[in-house]
Amino acid sequence: MQRRWYRWLGLLMSSVLLLSACAGGEVGGDGGGGGATEEGGGGEVSVAAVWTGTEQENFEAVLDAFTEASGVETSYQSSEDLGTFLGTQIEGGSPPDVAMIPQPGLVADLAADGSLVELEDEAAGNLEANFAPIWTELGSVDDTLYGVYFKVASKATWWYNTASFDQAGVQPPQTWDEMLKTAETVNASGVPWLSIGGADAWPLTDIFENVYLQTAGPEKYDQLASHEIPWTDPSVAEALEVLAELFQDDANLVGGRKGALQDDFVTSVTQVFEDPPAAATVYEGDFVAGVISGETNAKVGSEADFFDFPVIEGEGAVVGGGDVGVALTDNPDAQALLAFLATPEAAEVWASKGGFISPNEKLDMSVYPDEISSRIAEGVVAAAGNGSFRFDMSDLQPAEFGATAGRGMWVRMQDFLKNPDDISGVTKALESDAKKAFK
Numbered sequence: 001m002q003r004r005w006y007r008w009l010g011l012l013m014s015s016v017l018l019l020s021a022c023a024g025g026e027v028g029g030d031g032g033g034g035g036a037t038e039e040g041g042g043g044e045v046s047v048a049a050v051w052t053g054t055e056q057e058n059f060e061a062v063l064d065a066f067t068e069a070s071g072v073e074t075s076y077q078s079s080e081d082l083g084t085f086l087g088t089q090i091e092g093g094s095p096p097d098v099a100m101i102p103q104p105g106l107v108a109d110l111a112a113d114g115s116l117v118e119l120e121d122e123a124a125g126n127l128e129a130n131f132a133p134i135w136t137e138l139g140s141v142d143d144t145l146y147g148v149y150f151k152v153a154s155k156a157t158w159w160y161n162t163a164s165f166d167q168a169g170v171q172p173p174q175t176w177d178e179m180l181k182t183a184e185t186v187n188a189s190g191v192p193w194l195s196i197g198g199a200d201a202w203p204l205t206d207i208f209e210n211v212y213l214q215t216a217g218p219e220k221y222d223q224l225a226s227h228e229i230p231w232t233d234p235s236v237a238e239a240l241e242v243l244a245e246l247f248q249d250d251a252n253l254v255g256g257r258k259g260a261l262q263d264d265f266v267t268s269v270t271q272v273f274e275d276p277p278a279a280a281t282v283y284e285g286d287f288v289a290g291v292i293s294g295e296t297n298a299k300v301g302s303e304a305d306f307f308d309f310p311v312i313e314g315e316g317a318v319v320g321g322g323d324v325g326v327a328l329t330d331n332p333d334a335q336a337l338l339a340f341l342a343t344p345e346a347a348e349v350w351a352s353k354g355g356f357i358s359p360n361e362k363l364d365m366s367v368y369p370d371e372i373s374s375r376i377a378e379g380v381v382a383a384a385g386n387g388s389f390r391f392d393m394s395d396l397q398p399a400e401f402g403a404t405a406g407r408g409m410w411v412r413m414q415d416f417l418k419n420p421d422d423i424s425g426v427t428k429a430l431e432s433d434a435k436k437a438f439k
Contacts, residue, residue, distance in 0.1 A: 043072040043333040048085065049100035049323065052078045058356065059100075062349045066340045072333045082106070090115050090328070097334035100150065100323045104138070104391055107324060111141035117327040119145045120335045126342035130362045132384040138391070139324055148342045151350070152322035152359045154380050155206050155285035155392060156309040159292070161272050163303065164191050164280035172307035179310045180245060183252050186280045193252045195272050195279035197265035198417050201410035202394065205402070207283050208413055209319045209393045212239040214312040218388060225396040227438045231430035237423050242312060244420040254279045257417055266291060273298035285320070286357070286376050301372055308379055318383035321392050322359065351377075359384055401437035408433045 051059050056078055063074040077096060079085035083106050089095045095115070101107050110116050119127070124145055127136055131149070139147035160172065168189035173179040183193035197203040213221045216235040223229045224236070250256035254263065254271065263271070269288055271278035273296040282288065289300045298304045308316060325341050327334040340346050347358035354369045357377045361384075368374040383389040394402035394409060401408035412433065416426045 043331070044075065045072055045098060045331065045333045045337050046075045046077070046096040047098045047100070047337070048077045048079060048082065048089075048096040050078065050080060050082050050102060051100075052080075054355070058350045058353050061353070062341070062346055063337075065346065065349050066337055069340065069345075070333075070336055072336060074337070086110070086115075086328070095328040097329045097331045098325055098327055098337055100325050101147075102321060102323045104324075104396055107147060107326060108141050110326070110328070111144070111146055115328055116141075116146045117330055117334070119148070119327070119338060123148060123335055123339040123342055126339050130342055130344060130360050132359070132361060132381070132387075134384050134387055134389060135359055138322075147324035147326045148338050149322045149324045149359050150341045150347070152320055152357050152380055153286055154318055154320045154357065154376050156210055156316075156318040156320065156379065156383075157286050157288065157306040157376065158281060158283050158309055159269070159272070159288045159304060159306045160281040161277045161279075161298070161303070162305055164189075164272075164277055167191070168280070172305075173310055174307075176242065176245075176310040176312045183246070183249075187251045191277060192254050192279045193281060194246070194260075195254045195263065195268045195282045196260050197263055197268035197284070198257075198260040198414060199262055200265045201405065201414050202403070203265055203268065203284055204413035204417055205394050205409045206285070206319065206392065208239065208243060208416075209390075210309045210317070211243050211312065212236070212393075213317040213319055213388070213390055214314070215239045215242055217313075218317070218390060221390050221393070225391075225393045227434050231434055232427050236427050236430070240416060240420070240423045240426065243416075244423065247417055247420040257420075261414060261417060266295060270295050273304055289372060290355075301370060306372070306375075315386065315388070316383075317388035317390070318380055319390055319392055320380060321395060361385065398437040401433055408437060 047063065049059065056076065060076055063076065067073055082099065082101060083103065086095060086099055127139070127148055135149045136145060139145055139149060164186065168186045170182045170185050173182045186193050196207070212224070215238050220229065220235050224233070246252055247257060253260045265284065269282050269291040272280065272282045273292055292298050292300050292304045325338050327338060344360050344362040347360045347363045348367050350356040351358055351363060351367045352369060354373060357373065357380055359380060361381055365374045365377060368377060380389065397403070397409065404410060409430065412426055412430045415429065
C-alpha cells in the first residue's frame with residue numbers, strides 16, 4: 001500500500017536538496033472555516049494530509065503562496081492514518097475543508113458515503129487546462145469529479161550503481177530483452193544483476209504490475225485491478241512468463257531466489273551501493289533515491305542513477321501513485337484552494353524545493369532543482385499524456401488481498417519468486433484469494 005513507500009519520499013526530500021526537517025504546523029480547523037469576502041481574503045481553510053517533516057514544510061509553503069494570492073488563511077493537520085482520522089472527524093461533524101489523500105480506495109469510499117463535495121467550475125477548468133485527461137478520470141468517482149492530483153510518484157524507475165556498469169562496460173538498457181542481455185554481461189563481471197526486497201513482498205507486486213501494464217495494456221490492467229477479469233486470465237500468465245525470464249536464472253539475483261526472499265526493501269537498496277556492491281541494480285520507485293542518500297555514502301546523480309522501467313511492449317508505461325486534493329465541506333475557500341493547486345504556480349513552489357513530482361503539464365521542467373527529478377517528472381507526464389499511467393494495483397485492491405503480509409498478492413508473488421515455473425499454481429491461488437477479498 002502507499003503508506004509503505006510514502007515514508008521513503010521524506011528521505012527523497014533530503015537527497016535532492018539536503019533540506020532539514022522542520023517543525024509541525026497548526027492543527028486543522030473544524031471544517032467550514034468561512035468563506036472569503038468579495039474583496040478577497042478573510043476566510044480560512046483547514047487542510048489534512050499525511051505529510052510531516054520536510055514534506056510538511058514544503059506543502060505549507062504552497063499553502064502560504066495560496067494565502068498570499070487570495071488572502072485566505074490556512075491551517076494544517078498531519079495524520080499517518082489519514083483514513084481513520086477523516087472518519088473520526090466526519091463522524092464528529094468537523095471534517096477538514098480539504099484533504100490530500102494518497103489512497104484512491106479511500107476517495108471512492110468517501111464519495112460513496114456522501115462525504116465529498118464535487119469540484120466547482122474553476123478547479124475543474126484548471127484541471128482541464130493544465131492536466132492530461134487521465135487525471136480527471138482518476139479524480140472522479142462514478143463520473144463525478146472530486147479531486148485534483150497535486151503530487152505524484154513513479155514506480156517505473158530502476159536504480160543502478162554506475163561503477164558496476166562501468167566495470168562491466170554496459171549502458172542502461174532500454175528494452176526488456178536488452179536488459180536480460182545486459183544482466184548476463186554484468187553477472188559475468190562478478191556482480192549479480194538485481195537486488196529486490198522479496199522479504200517485504202510489495203516490491204515483487206510492484207515489478208509485476210509494471211510488467212502487466214505493458215504486456216496486457218491499460219484496459220486489462222483496470223479490469224484486473226477491479227477483478228472484472230480473473231487472475232486466471234491468460235494475460236496474467238503472459239506477464240508472469242515475462243517476469244520469469246528474469247527470476248528463473250539464480251545468477252541474476254543476490255543470493256539467488258532464496259536470497260532475494262530474505263532481503264527487505266532497505267537492504268535491497270543499500271547492498272547495491274555498499275563497497276563492494278552486492279548487486280548492480282535495485283528495482284523500485286523514485287523514493288529509492290531517499291534511501292540511497294539517507295542510508296549509504298553514494299551520491300545520487302553520479303554514483304547512483306536510474307533508468308526507466310524497460311520497454312516490453314509499445315512505448316512503455318508508468319505505474320505510480322499520488323496525492324489527490326478533495327473538499328469535504330462546502331466552504332467556498334476550499335474550492336479556491338483546490339483551483340490553486342491545479343495551477344503550475346502552485347506546483348512550482350514545491351517542485352523548486354525538490355522531492356516532488358507534479359502531474360501538471362504546464363509546469364516548466366526547468367524548475368526542478370536536479371536532473372533526476374526532472375527526468376522522473378518527464379516520464380510521469382509523458383505516460384499520463386498517452387494514457388499509460390496507472391496507479392499501483394495493490395492500492396486499488398481490498399487490503400486483505402493487495403496489502404497484507406502473508407496474504408493475497410504479497411504471498412503469491414513470493415511463491416512465484418520461489419518457484420517461477422509454477423505459473424498455473426500461482427494464478428489459481430491468486431484467483432482463489434481474490435474471490436474471497438472481492439465478495
